[in-house]
Amino acid sequence: MVLGNDEANKALRARDTERSAQVRRAAVASAIGTTIEWYDFFLYNTAAALIFPQLFFPASSSYAGAIQSFATYAVGFAARPVGAAIFGYWGDRIGRKATLIVTLLAMGIASGLVGVLPGTETIGPAAPLILVALRLIQGIAIGGEWSGSVLLAMEWGDQRKRGLLASFAQIGVPVGLVLGTGGMTLLSAVLSPAAFNSWGWRLPFLASLILVAVGLVIRLRILETPMFAKVVAEKRTSASPVVEVVKHHWREILLSAGLRFSEQMPFYLFTSYVLVYVVEQRHIGKTFVLNSVLVAAALELVTILWFSQLSDRVGRKRVYLTGAVLTGLIGFPYFAILENGGQTLIFFAIVIAMIPHAMQYGPQAALIGESFPTRLRYGGAGIGYQLASVFAGGPAPLLATWLLHTTGTPYAIAGYIVLSAVITVICGVLLKDRSRADIDDEGTYHRAGRGPKPA
Template sequence: MVLGDNGITHKVEPDSKSGRVQVRRAALASAIGTTIEWYDFFLYNTAAALVFPHLFFPASSAYAGAMQSFATYAVGFAARPVGAAIFGHWGDRIGRKTTLIVTLLLMGVSSGVVGLLPGTSAIGFAAPLILVLLRLVQGIAIGGEWSGSVLLAMEWGDQKKRGLLGSFAQIGVPVGLVLGTGGMTLLSATLSPEAFDSWGWRLPFLASLILVAIGLVIRLKILETPMFAKLVEKGETAKTPVLDAIRQHWREILLSSGVRFSEQMPFYLFTSYVLIYVVARHEFSKTFVLNAVLVGAALELLMIPLFSQLSDRYGRKKVYLTGVVLTGLIAFPYFAILTSGGHALVFVIVVVSFIPHALQYGPQAALIGESFPTHLRYGGAGLGYQLASVFAGGPAPLLATWLLHQTGTPYSISGYIVLSAIVSVFCVIWLKDRSNADIDDASVYRRARA
């Protein structure tokens, strides 16, 4: 059963010919939608490291400018749980498809406006203020995007391949990183520093409007997922899904957030903070560091589906814990090489840092999504996923900048990474592995909690 745009339930089984077409469309829509969302997000990350300090905070010192720029970066993460709550409510009330169209429009339009925003020298204090407001909109949109994209693929396809299907949304991260950071790299390499700082950095932001149009066409062709359509047909959708998820599944929400610490916090250090650290410590160019990040992202594009398939075969927790442990083990060698290594070693360690992330990020969508019943899954999974943004991802570059300034040693940042891995180890152990559970039956979860 699936829900059509006219509100009428149609019988389309996932294993029928029309169902298989919908499965492919859902996977494509999931991947392309999150690609666009993360393309916009990583554009901001790269600009926050390379352009925004002197464009929006020109009166500050290099350290203060970096702190202020990364503070606006953190604002977007703080807004993510708000977006998860807002869109989680509607995603579990009216459906996955409609909600995802709104999140896509919000993200794309706000990014396009960033590309048109004048600097502080032109409009004064209003420039950084508008930048923060746009960052809030981005954070709210991406807060509602992830769980919907994951569920669109997971709830349509073969339930024995939920790890692989859920990973289509995760693939959007390295693809978005390649497109967003790649666009910045190309412009940084081909334009003069003056031209890039003046107008070149704006072009990728404006190009996001074209990508949004493509994403909308694809998402408009998708029918609602069979699992949610059954709830609508039976009249079993929750009236207050987010509140119900918090009351009934607060443990799963907190544990889902905790499992992300070792994935999210190091990732934003490895893709954003590294740009400032390496360029400041060495005479390496911005383009060199960006190229290393791009190669790592391209490698992760291949690793995410591979590790997701392994989680379907061996269980989510085994694959995920492997990634958590490797993240802790790489923390000190990573900064040792960034600090003292030559071009070749720095390039290699930046690329290698993506491997433990892929081990976690691939099966993560299914691991979190499976922890909630269908009628509360959009809001519950979204809150669990995005809550980590407040404590792990958002503050990471800001805290790394502060730790290095206060301690004078990058190994304080390594200790920060190890701490995040310890948190995740315990949360993964305590979170139930439902790799083979029937996630279409809410009674399974009720019995498990009884």
């Protein structure tokens, strides 16, 4: 009898050890996968600000070229909800792992093709059209990537640490920004302007193919999440998950989108538009701005994890809404420094502006993911998250360029930031905080009055 107990204990310990290993792999795979996705995406952002106006819109004025370049940038954001719906369907039908492999391949191939795309002077009007098509593929892939990466870590781990575990997908943003921006910074520093503008900017895009190969090896070793595996075993998968989540959880989808305004819109101003503004309006070298963004991203790598862990202790909404309010408060001082400050002050403004962003971006993954039941979570979280891309992230550099050109003052852009913070605070107050709820229990969502009664 004792021997039997010993064998049972050994089996239990072995199962716990394997689960712990899977949790670690899921967290690493989540972080590395989103790092690759965002590395590719930020490369495009940087190139859209510094290279693409001259390469793909050479006949346009500086202002028109920037508008056209940022318009192709916005196309990728418009495609994200489409990607969230497409991959949300498959993620809630066949599982998180298989779906994430497809999104990774799509993103990597599209980015590699951008790296070899000739300019308008070589192949004519086809060049910007192909660029837009590749940007669409990037956007669709990103749209399907985010919720899957979040769920891969969040559904494997300890529910008491959901904020921290889900945030491993979020750290892909600062790491991708460091790698993407860092690569561009290094090349712009060591190459002549002519060499960088001609072929140097292409190298980081081609390098993404190597990163994709690494990411695939890691993701292939991960098992399906226990929460979704349970749904499959109990035959509770939805025949039309996207239709069902929109029908029964439309409120959470809309609130999740609004929740992101003060996180996403200012972020793309702080990391992409700032490159154009400081270089063209203040005539400060682009290497200085790229280095400043690089330091800001490195700081956010730490602060995202810290604020996510804090949200597990004090509640997701408390941390998130504090970050939203701070974002609204820094808008005017931020642009006052960009307009009038010296390089030291500009450096600190760029770096410090990312702290309120981290307060939102870290806890955000769990806050949105927790709002939907397991069987509909991939599509629901992804659509809610990516809808904000259409109205907040994508148009941000485009609208900022237009506001500055139309009003002649950067404070119009600061007012835009304040508006985004107001929208986020309202939506954050209305969205239910499930930081301590059992998200593996369908009854959690039925009791909240969302969705059909579980079987």
